[in-house]
Amino acid sequence: MSDLKLSQRVSLAHEGGDYDALISLMPYAKLLGMQCVRLGEDMVFRLPAHRDNIGNPMLPALHGGVIAGFMEHAAMLHLLMFMGMPHLPKIIDFSIDYLRAGHYRDTYAQCQVWRQGRRAITAWQTNQTEPIATARAHFKVDEP
Numbered sequence: 001m002s003d004l005k006l007s008q009r010v011s012l013a014h015e016g017g018d019y020d021a022l023i024s025l026m027p028y029a030k031l032l033g034m035q036c037v038r039l040g041e042d043m044v045f046r047l048p049a050h051r052d053n054i055g056n057p058m059l060p061a062l063h064g065g066v067i068a069g070f071m072e073h074a075a076m077l078h079l080l081m082f083m084g085m086p087h088l089p090k091i092i093d094f095s096i097d098y099l100r101a102g103h104y105r106d107t108y109a110q111c112q113v114w115r116q117g118r119r120a121i122t123a124w125q126t127n128q129t130e131p132i133a134t135a136r137a138h139f140k141v142d143e144p
Helices: 006-016 027-032 064-082
Strands: 035-039 042-047 054-056 090-098 107-115 118-124 133-140
Touching (some): 006 064, 027 064, 054 064, 064 118, 064 133
Antiparallel strands (some): 035 042, 042 107, 090 133, 107 118
């Protein structure tokens, strides 16, 4: 699989519904244990609860950097999967708003396209209508 082009990897992932090979291309996403599930035309990313991701042991709550990294990588993977990128996307800027504590439990993210190369990312835990963070990201996008 290592000699496959990126577009071939994306096609195989979509066909089989297994995105682990794409996640493996991003070492931090792999380290976090990120997962993704396709729901029709949407993709939901999952960050499983892991003790190493705790930043505030008193609550316990996830470290803000882990939440931001998860959301940034969700946006990169979303871009890779749906925009026909010939290479891994390069981030230009990333801005996050923390809305409430990310407790020690599974966390989910979903991305929305504003325009080509620009993403809105929402992260939640128990209820999608109660996000723990929202972010905006801008990526360098080459035309396919």
